Amino acid sequence: DIVMTQSPDSLAVSLGERATINCKSSQSVLHSSNNKNYLAWYQHKPGQAPKLLIYWASTRESGVPDRFGGSGSGTDFTLTISSLQAEDVAVYYCQQYYGFPCSFGQGTKLEIK
Amino acid sequence: EVQLVESGGGLVQPGGSLRLSCAASGFTFSSYWMHWVRQVPGKGLVWVSRISSDGSSTNYADSVKGRFTISRDNAKNTLYLQMSSLRAEDTAVYYCVKKGSEVLDIWGQGTMVTVSS
Numbered sequence: 001d002i003v004m005t006q007s008p009d010s011l012a013v014s015l016g017e018r019a020t021i022n023c024k025s026s027q028s029v030l031h032s033s034n035n036k037n038y039l040a041w042y043q044h045k046p047g048q049a050p051k052l053l054i055y056w057a058s059t060r061e062s063g064v065p066d067r068f069g070g071s072g073s074g075t076d077f078t079l080t081i082s083s084l085q086a087e088d089v090a091v092y093y094c095q096q097y098y099g100f101p102c103s104f105g106q107g108t109k110l111e112i113k
Numbered sequence: 114e115v116q117l118v119e120s121g122g123g124l125v126q127p128g129g130s131l132r133l134s135c136a137a138s139g140f141t142f143s144s145y146w147m148h149w150v151r152q153v154p155g156k157g158l159v160w161v162s163r164i165s166s167d168g169s170s171t172n173y174a175d176s177v178k179g180r181f182t183i184s185r186d187n188a189k190n191t192l193y194l195q196m197s198s199l200r201a202e203d204t205a206v207y208y209c210v211k212k213g214s215e216v217l218d219i220w221g222q223g224t225m226v227t228v229s230s
Binding site for chain 2: 038040042044047048049050051052055061093095097100101102103104105106107
């Protein structure tokens with residue numbers, strides 16, 4: 001199974017500042033047939049359904065603000081929030097859907113400093 | 114609006130059974146694979162099971178294989194998870210999730226299952 005490891009476990013950022021969350025997979029999630037990284041990012045607020053933010057490592061889901069950006073390839077990925085808003089407080093998860101079963105990182109809790 | 118609403122969670126004794134349901138609306142349910150993902154309180158997300166769009170193919174995490182059964186009724190737009198021989202470590206919030214073309218794109222709000230005597 002592919003193991004996903006996020007860093008840091010928690011992060012406190014001032015409003016308007018940049019937040020960066022890292023995700024590393026135990027093996028490459030880049031598919032050679034289509035040159036796509038099978039990596040997604042989710043936002044999870046307490047009591048709510050998790051929300052898909054990013055897929056194919058860098059494609060924003062419809063309706064997701066453009067302050068959310070994904071980058072990386074192979075085994076190393078980053079979720080960046082360019083200017084933190086109060087409503088961005090949540091736990092963020094990366095997920096690989098390259099191998100079966102799919103697997104998630106342990107989560108990164110993002111708070112306001 | 115695309116929506117998934119889980120129900121059926123609750124308190125059950127170790128060794129007991131419970132059936133979770135997930136009512137889908139706002140999309141053509143019969144066209145999509147569906148998944149269950151769970152989250153132990155304070156922990157991360159863990160994949161549990163999946164079922165093909167027509168129900169002919171199913172898969173399970175090793176931790177629940179032989180104890181849980183996923184099924185669906187496309188006429189009723191409903192996904193199920195029959196859980197038996199429940200253990201304390203099955204205590205979690207269970208999420209019903211729709212799989213889009215490749216990625217898990219729509220999640221329900223979850224239903225809590227507590228296994229305790």
